[in-house]
Amino acid sequence: MRIDTVAALEALAKDGKASIRPPRVRIAVGTASCGSATGARNVLAVAREEAARLGLEADIRETGCIGCCQMEPMMDVLRPGEPRVLFASLNRLKTRQIIGAVAAGAVPAELAFCCVPVDGEPALPGVPHIGEIPFYSKQRKIALRNCGLIDPDSLAEYVARGGYRSLWRALAEMSPESLIVEIEKSGLRGRGGAGFPTGRKWRLCRNAAGIEKFVVCNADEGDPGAYMDRAVLEGDPHSVIEGMAIGAFAIGANAGYIYVREEYPLAIAKLQRAIADARALGLLGKSIFGSGLNFNIHLSRGGGAFVCGEETSLLRSIEGKMGEPDQRPPFPAQQGLWDRPTNVNNVETWANVPEIVGRGGDWYASIGTKGSRGTKVFSLVGKVKNTGLVEVPMGLTLREIVFDIGGGILDDRRFKAVQTGGPSGGCIPEQFLDLPIDYDELNRTGSIMGSGGMIVMDEGNCMVDVARYFLDFLKEESCGKCVPCREGIDQMLEILNRICGGEASPQDLVLLEELATTTADFSLCGLGGTAPNPVLTTLRYFRDEYDAHILRRRCPAHVCRALIEYSLDLALCDDCGACMKVCATGAIEGEKKRPHTFHKDKCIKCGACLEVCKPGAIKVE
DSSP states (O other): OOOOSHHHHHHHHHHHHHHHSOSSEEEEEEOSHHHHHTTHHHHHHHHHHHHHHHTOOEEEEEEOOOSOGGGOSOEEEEOTTSOEEEEOSOOHHHHHHHHHHHHTTOOOGGGOOEEEOOTTOOOOTTSOBGGGSHHHHTOOOSTTTTTTTSOTTOHHHHHHTTTTHHHHHHHHHOOHHHHHHHHHHHTOBOTTTTOOBHHHHHHHHHHSSOSOOEEEEEEOOOSTTOOHHHHHHHHOHHHHHHHHHHHHHHHTOSEEEEEEETTOHHHHHHHHHHHHHHHHTTSSBSSGGGSSOOBEEEEEEEOOOGGGGSHHHHHHHHTTSOOOOOOSSSOTTTSOGGGSOEEEEEHHHHHHHHHHHHHOHHHHHTSBOSSSBSEEEEEEEESBSSOEEEEEETTOBHHIIIIIISOSBGGGOOEEEEEESGGGSOEEEGGGTTOBOSHHHHHHHTOOOTTSEEEEEETTOOHHHHHHHHHHHHHHHOOOOSHHHHHHHHHHHHHHHHHHTTOOOHHHHHHHHHHHHHHHHHOSSHHHHHTTHHHHHHHHHOHHHHHHHHHSOOOTTSOOGGGOOEEEOTTTOOOOOHHHHHOSSOOEEOOTTSOOEEOTTTOOOOSHHHHHOSSOOEEEO
């Protein structure tokens, strides 16, 4: 069957609606990477086994990331005429209890996390409304609108949620020029990091000379702790496909590439299925919707080089060349893939496009701040109680994300900093917690928006060591093509190693700052240009920690091994033996219920004993 008319699209949507809200029980388990890593596939298997055993007639499906990754595995249950009910932190026993209760004709309110009423449905008695859950209450989902709600393998369910209507509207009712105007009006900026205006980039590519043009999706998500793009690809791949098709029409391209990391096998599988299904129904290929637009998408798998997140390196990699940046200008929009005009946007940017075309640029521009419109997806990780995937309007403050959505710092410790923008981002201190989050405000602190990684740190983090960690990562990932990046990062890392090792002098700080500034100013691409951010922001906001390392040979956070010493306080030790069990070097000897002996010469300061010592007898000085 080929979909050439809006009537055919509506017929498919009818099937999708019956799948999303069937006349019988629907159970969906979040089996994205975050859920699968915590046992979601076991939960799925148990749900199916238990339903079969009890004779429960139910549609048991898979869905994408439901958002609150801290509470995975998660599952939702939808009974006819009732709201969706979410269940969290599942295991085999809890899953059996839920399925057993549903088979008996009830939803176990005492096990529920929250409910999600729609279209005037009453909330379930005894179950919190999703709006009462702090993690969800301040979120507004546009890019993540379908993640955790639809089966990502079902094109019909995507269409039931309004999918491919924007593509039809673009082809049937709009011109390339009016499309670009709508994107410009929306104020959408590239969500891959630099924040370049998307409409302006499209216009540059549209106006570039050349018969053959390309659109590219940058899915080379390499920041440690970041998984926004992966979640979209795993939970809603058609949103990216539709966005790229709309962009191709606006720009005048006939081919598109999605450059995705080989380390994302589930995302690759979902994309392959989605592309094949779209081709089979004529939503990709020749004369889409009978419009004359011929457009196809190809997958290109990257080997995991961080530098290939930079668009010129990415394009070289697609061409089969070494992933190294090129000098700009010319920009890819003028001369990119195989020297043809090429528009590169990241996953989140493309996923926003169908909603903007469907609802209008003015609607999108009404969300966010003057200079940063719309919403932004963040992966909230680190020393925070509620980790997960968060989509919020631009302009929300760091405090609202960390303390309201994130629930505050683990173990109620003191907040110290948050790093935004991945390894090349800056570390933002407590004084900026009420900073509205947008591109310009973050830049003013010395940090960047980046693709959306957000790592929260507490008083147990050494900021000198944090800067060293990210410099070490960037040294390994630098392509080495230009001297400022290759040598600058290496020399900065060498100084940071000396500081953490208690071997640095005050002159090293002067040199460190000079190297950071030179590397930022003269590197060829964005990797080198932003690599000094962790160094510059920690020097700017946490200078006292650098001084403590250099002048007093102390690490205030008790992290840098060369500057700390472990000891055993016999007055507090209850002789439980827990520390001996985890000590890999035999630095602690003794027997249970007998006084222990601590050998400092054998201690490697790994911290294992500190984690298990309940009485607090292990001291770090």
